[in-house]
Structure formats: structure tokens, C-alpha cells
Amino acid sequence: MCGIWALFGSDECxxxxxxxxxxxxxxxxxxxxxxxxxxxxxxxxxxxxxxxVDQLYGMQPIRVKKFPYLWLxxxxxIYNFKQLQKQFGxxxxxxxxxxxxxHLYNRGGIEQTASMLDGVFAFILLDTTNRKVFLARDTYGxxxxxxxxxxxxxxxxxxxxxxxxxxxxxxxxxxxxEPFLPGHYEVLDLKPSGKVASVELxxxxxxxxxxxxxxxxxxxNLPSGFDLETVKSNxxxxxxxxxxxxLMTHRRIGCLLSGGLDSSLVAAVLLKQMKEMNISYPLQxxxxxxxxxxxxxxARKVAxxxxxxxxxxxxxxxEGIQAVDEVIFSLETYDITTIxxxxxxxxxxxxxxxxxxxxxxFSGEGSDELTQGYIYFHKAPSPEEAAEESxxxxxxLYLFDVLRADRTTAAHGLELRVPFLDHRFTSYYxxxxxxxxxxxxxxxxxxxxxxxxxxxxxxxxxxxxxxxAFSDGIASVKKSWFSILQDYIxxxxxxxxxxxxxxxxxxxxxxxxxxxxxxxxxxxxxxGQSNWLPHYWMPRWVxxxxxxxxxxxxxxxxxxx
Numbered sequence: 001m002c003g004i005w006a007l008f009g010s011d012e013c014x015x016x017x018x019x020x021x022x023x024x025x026x027x028x029x030x031x032x033x034x035x036x037x038x039x040x041x042x043x044x045x046x047x048x049x050x051x052x053v054d055q056l057y058g059m060q061p062i063r064v065k066k067f068p069y070l071w072l073x074x075x076x077x078i079y080n081f082k083q084l085q086k087q088f089g090x091x092x093x094x095x096x097x098x099x100x101x102x103h104l105y106n107r108g109g110i111e112q113t114a115s116m117l118d119g120v121f122a123f124i125l126l127d128t129t130n131r132k133v134f135l136a137r138d139t140y141g142x143x144x145x146x147x148x149x150x151x152x153x154x155x156x157x158x159x160x161x162x163x164x165x166x167x168x169x170x171x172x173x174x175x176x177x178e179p180f181l182p183g184h185y186e187v188l189d190l191k192p193s194g195k196v197a198s199v200e201l202x203x204x205x206x207x208x209x210x211x212x213x214x215x216x217x218x219x220x221n222l223p224s225g226f227d228l229e230t231v232k233s234n235x236x237x238x239x240x241x242x243x244x245x246x247l248m249t250h251r252r253i254g255c256l257l258s259g260g261l262d263s264s265l266v267a268a269v270l271l272k273q274m275k276e277m278n279i280s281y282p283l284q285x286x287x288x289x290x291x292x293x294x295x296x297x298x299a300r301k302v303a304x305x306x307x308x309x310x311x312x313x314x315x316x317x318x319e320g321i322q323a324v325d326e327v328i329f330s331l332e333t334y335d336i337t338t339i340x341x342x343x344x345x346x347x348x349x350x351x352x353x354x355x356x357x358x359x360x361x362f363s364g365e366g367s368d369e370l371t372q373g374y375i376y377f378h379k380a381p382s383p384e385e386a387a388e389e390s391x392x393x394x395x396x397l398y399l400f401d402v403l404r405a406d407r408t409t410a411a412h413g414l415e416l417r418v419p420f421l422d423h424r425f426t427s428y429y430x431x432x433x434x435x436x437x438x439x440x441x442x443x444x445x446x447x448x449x450x451x452x453x454x455x456x457x458x459x460x461x462x463x464x465x466x467x468x469a470f471s472d473g474i475a476s477v478k479k480s481w482f483s484i485l486q487d488y489i490x491x492x493x494x495x496x497x498x499x500x501x502x503x504x505x506x507x508x509x510x511x512x513x514x515x516x517x518x519x520x521x522x523x524x525x526x527x528g529q530s531n532w533l534p535h536y537w538m539p540r541w542v543x544x545x546x547x548x549x550x551x552x553x554x555x556x557x558x559x560x561x
Contacts, residue, residue: 003027003048003410004060004073004145005163006124008133008155008188009195010042012168021046023162027075029413033059037071039128042194045073050359050413051251061126064093067102069129074098075159076121076143077417079245083216084116097248101125110134114185114204115212118245118423122180124157131190139205140366140421141182141398144406148175153195155188160407161332165526177529182398183207207394208430211423218245219424226433232451234428242422243269246362247277251415254358255308256348257285259298261445261465262364262373266419268306268457270362284358288313288348290481298462305459313351315344317484323347324485325521330411331403334508334522334530336515337537337547338404340482345408353412365405366420368467369393370429371445372437375467376539378444383434389540390437391430397421400537482514482546489517508533511545 003024010017018034025032028048037043047060062072081100085092090103101123104113110125114136122145125134135157137145148156148164154175156164164177180186183205188196205211219241222234243266247253253274255267271283285308287299296312303310320343327346328339352358368374372390380386402418409416419425429437432447440446449463457463493513501516502509505523507530510516515536523530537547 002050002060002075003046003159003163004075004122004124005046005048005158006044006073006156007167008040008043008190009153009193010044010167011154011170014042014044017167018044018046020163020166021048021158023166024048024158024160026413027159027410031059033061035061037126037128040190040194043126043190045071045124047073050415060098062094062096062099062102064099064102066091066093067106069127070102070105071126071128072098072101072123074101074121074123075145076119076123076138077246077248077415078117078119078121079248080116080118080213080216083218084213087216098123105134110136110185110187111202111204112212118211118213118217120418120421122159126190128190133188133190133196134185135180135188136185136204137180137182139183139207139211139423140394140402140426141179142402142406142416142418142421144398144403145180146177147180148177149196149198150175153191153193153197155196160410161526161529161532162329165529177532179398179532205423207423207426208391210427210431214424217241217424222428226436228450231432231436231447235425235448235451236455238422238425238428239265239419240269240273242419242425243362244273244277245422246417246419247273247279249360249415251359252281252284252357253279253360253362254284254286254352254356255362256345256364257287257299257302257308257310258295258364259287259300259302259462259465260295260364260467261449261463262367262420264298264302264364264458264462265367265448265452266362266364267302267308269419271306271308272457282309284309284311284356286311286313286348286352286358286361288315288344288351290315290317298465301459302462305462306457311351311356313348315347317481317488319347320344320481321485321488324518326411327408328518328521329525330407332407332526332529333399333403333533334515334518335400335533335537336512336518338400339518340485341401342404342408343481345404346411349409349412349414352414359413360415360417361409362417362419363405363409364420365401365416365418366394366397366426367445367448369397369401370420370426371448372439373445373467374539375444376542376544378439378442379541380438381541383438386438387430387434394426399533486512486514489514493517505530507531508536 005021030051031049045061078097081097120142122143146161187199289296
């Protein structure tokens, strides 16, 4: 996890512009480099490093003797860089996994490069010989990327939008900053002036298709057919492989653990893999909640079962409320459920950074979208519509759960790893018949639970624990976190302000005092940027005015002891 930043064709002094790059310093607390591009005095790269692999040669932009005309700035992890080296005979000059991007590009161009990368990434690749700039982002947008492109060809690129909003440019008072689409690459021509012109934006991978890099995966061809035992076995094999490949790091590994199915499965498989690889230190797991919250109790059970070194972070309502402003600044969104769920993740990440030496943090993001884990999937009119909704949620992950997971951890210099969003695992799961993937017997994620039922990885009551909304699972049993927040906000926002909300905020107008409160804070930090959120996250097939699972009739909170 790092922070990348680049400008092409800046009219303003670069020493002034580079102050914007410092706004993402939290993403790379280990080192910083600012480098001009030879022959293009108005083009530069900025890089904040979190050293996870190759402590000696990991600084960026990456340049190697074999390709002196290529400049690479990337944020991510390429899990198959050694397999690609073996398959194509690449001669690496560093131990940096991202170096493979230079070799793939030299061998087969940008399309093959993006398609063959098994991992999470956002990168800027400059080819000064052919005068091209390439931008690319992984399939689900696990690694963030934003861009600014003016009509006269000034390009700014950054891991977070806050690194671009203060840039100065002669012809534009407020250049438009927008997220770069996941699963795409863009080709831009670099003019002698340093300005650019967009040539094409290409979608290189659809998550339903088996990725091209599957040909050099460590897991060979899987048994075909949709009989239940074959499917369950394939799910286990691919998920374990997804966790195993993500163990690539020189820094200590930890795992977020809410006690729900997703994070518990990740933690249990992770600890098993670490033992098999003879990793000497114990796995640290981290749970957060208010006193006696359902998540804390469930996470305690899981940690005891798997044998992790468990840490509990207990917060009170005052600490949660005080964090709202800095959380919205970190997130760059005003989405209601994203902000609610981010408070706990932000506070636990803060604890990990201050109190432990774990840096690479595993988490369960992506499972709810992939395996139909949200409560409202019980209301799906048909298996086919449920499958379509699952795909829509995956497509929008970069706006919601993946955004939350990246920003709350990156704000404290941690690197997130999400095995549920492994390309091969997701493409296989989405290839299964729609009726296999729907909730059954009143239980969501039935197929995933079934697949691990005989593994003894988790206690049965955890494997079959009903879904808790994250912002509710961390709450005290007496009062949910979101109702505590709403009670506080009710005192902060006047009824009259809410009545006139649509006049003040015509795009995505707030409908509740809570959403109005978040919007005010967002506009304070990012005025005029409400288009970063196309729409609020809301459940489907139900008449919902609030995104919390607690407002749905099917919702059952976990039994208390």
C-alpha cells in the first residue's frame, strides 16, 4: 500500500504543485520521493512508500537499466510476478513485484500487461520513447486511483482525490476530479509540451470471465460440473489459494475479526496457511466494538477456536462521534452506510498502527457482494435477479465497501488484503448456476457456509451466524451504533435545514438529518465534489429509507448471552 501521484503538462511551478502530493503522505509513512521526468520539465512523479517488499530497491518511480525509457509508479501487489517470470523468462533487476509490469509491457503492450496481472493495483506507466502515458486499475478497484484532465491536456493522477483538488491550472478554476474506473486502462498521447490527449479507455477484464492469468496460476485446472460436492471442494481450494498468495510480504501480518462469517473464515484459513508456511510469529486478530457488543463476543469465540493473539478495541459513543469528521475527510464520500461502518474500522486501524507491529491486514470485504450476504437478498424475486444484483454490487464496490476498507486502513499507514476479491475465486463463484448462490432455509451465503461445514475451521455457531450489519454488530446490545449517532445528530441539525436540503444540495439531496450532517462535513472538506458519489447505497426490493440491516423485517440480531 503506497501513495502515487503524477502530473503531466503543469503550467504552474512544480515545487508549488508538489505540496498537493503531501496530502496523501499517510499512505506511505516509510519514504517519499519527488522526481521530474527527463526532457519534460513540467511532468513529475511523487511517491509515498510503505515498504512491504524489497526494502532496498522498492522506491519509485521504478526504472530499470533494460528499459531506460519506461517510468512506473504503482500502488498494489502483483501476486503472480514469480510465475510470470518463469513463464516468460523475465530477468528481474529488483525484488519488487511491480517490476513485472515493465517486462509485460515490453513483451506484449498494455492490454496484455493489465490482463496478466493477478493482484490489486493502480499504476501510471510512462513510455518516453513512444510518448505514451498509461493508467490502469485492478478489476474491483481495491487500490484507488483518481484523475484530473483539463481541456488543454493537463493531467493529474493520484491515489486519493485530496491530492488533486488543490492543484493550480491557468485555464481552469476548478478542474474536475473523478475516480478512475476499475478493470480499465487508458492510453494517452504525450505531446512535446508535456500535455496529454486521451486516445482510448478500455475495459480489460470482466469479473465473470476467468482471468487470462489463470494459465499460470498455482492451482491447476479444477474439476468441472455443478454437482454439490465438486462445487464445495472447488470453493475451498480457490479460497485457500486466494489467502495463500496474499501472504507475500516482509512485514507482519494481522487480520480484522468481527466474528461474522467472512472475517472469521479469512482469519481461520490465514492462520492455517501461516502455520503451513512456518511463519514464526503468532497471527494478531483485531476486533472492535462497544462494551459487550455482539461482534466482540463472537470474535472472542473465533480467536479462542483458531488460537490467534487476539486484541479487543472497545470504544464509547463519544469517541465514535468525535471521529466522524476525520473519517469523512479520509473517505472522500458522504454515503451514509459507508461512514457508519467506517468509524469502527478507522478506530481499530488507529489502534493497530499505534499499539502493534502488524502492517499487512487481512479482511473479509467483498464476500457480501459476491455470495449474496446482505439481508435484502432474501427478498430477491428470482435467483436470476439476485445474480444480477450481486454483479451490480461488485461493479460498485469501489464506491462503497472497498473504498471504506482502503481509506480507513491507509489513513494509518496499513496495507489491506482482501482474499474474497481474488479474480479466480470470484469468476468461479459467479460462473455457478444462479439457484446455487441464493439464500436457503432463511440463511444468506448458504453455499459458502456449506462449503466449509466439514472443515472444522470454525465453531458451528460462527459458521452459521446470521448477518450483522457492521455498524450494528459493533454496537452495544442496548442501543445500535447508528441510533446513537442519529440521536446525537438530531441535536446538531435543525428541522428547517433539512426542509431546505434539496435547495442547498440539489444533487443527491439528504433525506435525513444524519445524511445532512455528513453532507455538511463533506462539503466543508471537498466543496463542489458531490459527483464523486453517484448515488447512496440502499437495499433493493424493499421500501427502505435507511441502509441499515436493522430496518429490514428479516433482520435478526445475534443471540445474547
